[in-house]
Amino acid sequence: MARESFDKEIQFLRMLALAGGAYSRQQFADRLGISVHTYDKTLRYLKEMLSTLQQGVPQEQGTELTEGLRYNYYESADPLLLFLFRAKSLKETESVRLTLLLTALQSQELTAKDLQDICSEQMPVEFPLPDEKTVRGDLKYLEEVGVIVRLSGGRPYRYKAANDLIDWLSDDELLDLFDYVDVIANTQVPSVQGYLLRSTLKKALIKRGFDADVAETHRYKYHYHSRILDEAHLYTIFRAIRQRKKLHFLYLSPKKGKKYSSQNTNPLFERESDGVVHTVLPLRVIFDHQYGRWYLIGYGPRLGLMKFRMEGLTQIEEGESVSEEEFDGRLVSAEAQLKQSWVIDTLRPATVKARFFNPDRSGANFVRERVEAQGQWGVITEESESTFLYEITVNGIYEIKPWLRSFGSSCEVLEPAWLRREFIAEWKEIRDYYESVRENL
Structure with a gap:
């Protein structure tokens, strides 16, 4: 896929995932900075790409592009944002050819000549038939990336899919491995490679007869769709x-x-x-x-x-x-x-001091745990059984402000005074919104 095209597909999928059906075709095209004709062409190309990547996949494991647009918080890894990564570095003919090779090697041990015959039989008519040199080049590439293995023995060499790890695992072990990869992929960054492995393991579970829902055992996930595309x-x-x-x-x-x-490659249309x-x-x-x-x-x-x-x-x-x-x-x-940036801010350093209130019930102190986990180099000082103080010096306050606000009534900003006044004004404004609604009711 050309680099320019991939840039466009990234932004196209980002808007589909985040906006869904909120825009009309014209609004979507204007937002993306393309014509409606290019919008239609890109959408058609994405559908064709997804169809190509699913050649040889059982119907129950296949996915339509429209299914990926249905918002499902717990299944953001399948498939809308990730299928682009599987095809981004391949030409269209390569993606079709490699799909045929991998599908054939899943259940058989084949030589390059055998695989060339399979490609000749199953290659769509609009694509050129590969010669033996091309097939051998594909096999060398797939072997280098660990997707297939060359079996011991003399010529002609035989190849098979590198599924030994999955095949050797029992059902319980495969489920445990899936759960582990699921947790890591959803909590660590970068995550795309983990999501791709997660997808492979899920297909292996379905192939063994497990229902797709058996893999959905965790309901904790922290997702931002766009972060996956940014990893490109x-x-x-x-x-x-x-x-x-x-x-x-x-x-x-x-x-x-x-x-x-x-x-701008055409001077007539340069803008x-x-x-x-x-x-x-x-x-x-x-x-x-x-x-x-x-x-x-x-x-x-x-x-x-x-x-x-x-x-x-x-x-x-x-x-x-x-x-x-x-x-x-x-x-x-x-x-x-x-050095003192909460994220990337480089404004003048300011010291922020806040009082946090512990939960008014027994059990885990999630407020304290969150401050300790996310508070970076800030200093925590015990104040009473129900409160503790938190102090940090950061470059500017605009990046830390949303974090403080996210604690709601469990956080009271003490210093600087002007930041405290800002929080007071914001909470009063929110209160007024709800008061007016209650009066109207």
Whole structure:
């Protein structure tokens, strides 16, 4: 899939997942920055891609694109946001061919010649038939990534799917493994690889005769759909950081509303882009658990330390390398500026002091546990049996403010005084909303 196309598919699926049917075709196209014709073409392409990836899958395990649009909090891993990752690096002909190879190797041990015959018989008429060299290249790739194994013995070599781990596990062991992967994929970041493994294990359970609902044993999950799609850029950025390379990209600020801008390849239809082109030396990647957002921290020659929400990155390309000394110097400077950031803020430091109230009942003190888990370098001081104090110095207060507000009546902001006044005004405004409603009733 072309890089530009993948940028468009990412933003397209993000809006489908988050907005669902809230927009008409025209509104959706305007929001994405494309024509209605391109909207229809992209939707048709996504449906075809999903159908291609499900070739050879039993009907009960298949999924229509419309099913992925049905909001199900507990099944966000299947399949709308993840199927794009399975096809993003493959041409359409490759995705069809590899699907045929893997399907055939699930239950048989076959040679390259056998697989070439299968492709010749089952390849759709609109695609060219592969020669033996192409099939051998596919087998080498699949063997390198661990999807298939070459059996011992002389030529011609025989191959089979690498399912030994799953096949050797008993039903109870497979369920335990699924539960473990399910927990880790839903609580750790990055998570895409875990979701893909989770999907594979779930299919293995269904293949053994388990009902699909048997895998749904946990109801704790913490999801942000968009964070999964943002991981598409993560490994490109990590590679650039490891290799000390700059990145060139078009940045579309989330505040401006436009989600995509096509590359101007035809002079007749050239138009001014809605985004800004940047050249940045990537230094760090930061994940905000509060909102499920990824951020790229980098250095720009004109503006110095720069911060980007990863959902706005498009048309990413690697640039020239810098010296190890330059990279280390920029990184040390960035870490010094971010040392007291709640997430990525670099405003003037401010000291925040709050009183937290313990739950008025026996059992787990979830307020105290949450403050200890999420409070970063803040200091906790015991005040009484029912309250404790929390103090922290952070760069600005706008990133920590939603966290404090999320505790509701269990948190009282003490300092700074102006922040306390802001909270008082906000809670009074909320109270007035509910009072007027009650009076009308």
